[in-house]
Amino acid sequence: MKKHLFDYLKMYEGSLSLQNVLINFLIALAIAMVIYLAYRFSHSGAVYSAKFNVSLVMLTLITTLVMNVIGNNIALSLGMVGALSIVRFRTAIKDPRDTVFIFWCIAVGICCGVSEYTIAALGSGIIFLFLILFGSIKSNDRFLLVIHGMRAGETEIESTILTSYEGRAILRVKNTTAENVEYIYELSEKMIEKAEKRNISITNLLYEVSGVEAVNLICQNEEISR
Template sequence: MRHKMLNLLNVSSTHLSTNQIILNFAIATILGLVIYLSYRTSHTRVVYSGRFNVSLLMMTMITTLVMSVIGNNIALSLGMVGALSIVRFRTAIKDPRDTAYIFWCIGIGICCGVSEFLVATIGTGFIFVTLVVFGLVQDNFRYLLVVRCDRNKEKAVLAEVKQFYKGKAELKVNNSTVDKSEFIFELTHKIIKKASSQESNISDRLYDLGGIDSVNTVCQSDEMR
């Protein structure tokens, strides 16, 4: 029984030839460049990180390297799991889609490492098209209306904002000192678009009340968090 277990642990894949190793890395590099292009195309905003994009390409090649060494060797695979378990990754993920790209790179690296080029190519094609198309989907931005005024103008400000936005402006924050007050209202693009059809804007109406220090509109998106 002991000898059978030792033989099972020592089983490994057929030694790869030099040409096969070069081919594995060549295909992995090509598909990694496709991932690079997909990430760059679908991340056109401030959240795009060129250095992270390069790391995706390197991750694909590194995974190919690891899989080429492991093959079917159980002992090596267990040792690799043990080695990776002590590594802590503290890189902040700015966009939830980055996680999908990381798994994509690992998947391509595994496929190329075991010479499953057809699976890697077809899978990359489908994923590339999906991410490029849905990568154009933007978040529903939220807008914050920040009003700073004298404290004795609180009721007038609340009434004016409620009237201008038809009661749809949601009050999120109300800060006040002895003399001053600050209001933060949350708005959607739809609410602002409907209100823009009026002859005057919210800033002019609030400043006409008097005692208003400032009126600011801020677009709040995932990039600001």
């Protein structure tokens, strides 16, 4: 039994030639640059990290390197799995899209490492087209309107918000003391744009109310909340 197992493992010890290794790396690098551009253009917001983007290219090449070493050697592949299983990563992924790009790079590296260029190129092309079609979709930002003032103007403040946003502003928090009052209203981007088209400046209107001390408009989206 041991002899048959040894002969089986020896049968699949094939190694790649230098030419095949170079081709694997060149194609992996070319596809990695496509991933680099895809990440750059789909992350044009505040969360874009140039260092992470370069790391994606390196991850693709490193995965290709590992697959070139493993080749068809089953014994070596099992040993590599055991060695990598002890590695623990503690880097927090702030954006779920980053996880997708990491798996994309690993998949491309695996395909190029075993010379499956067609699968790597075709799969990357489909993913890239998907990012172009749906990458421009943005999440709806929520805006919090925070108002601090005196309780004497409580009724007028509520009336101003009700009129300005046609009763669609959602009251989330109302804190009061014997003399002061605090409001937190939730607004949508469409509500603010609609008010601006009617030349309504909510800050000017609120500061005209007697007793209003401070007005803050805060954009709350997924990137900021993390």
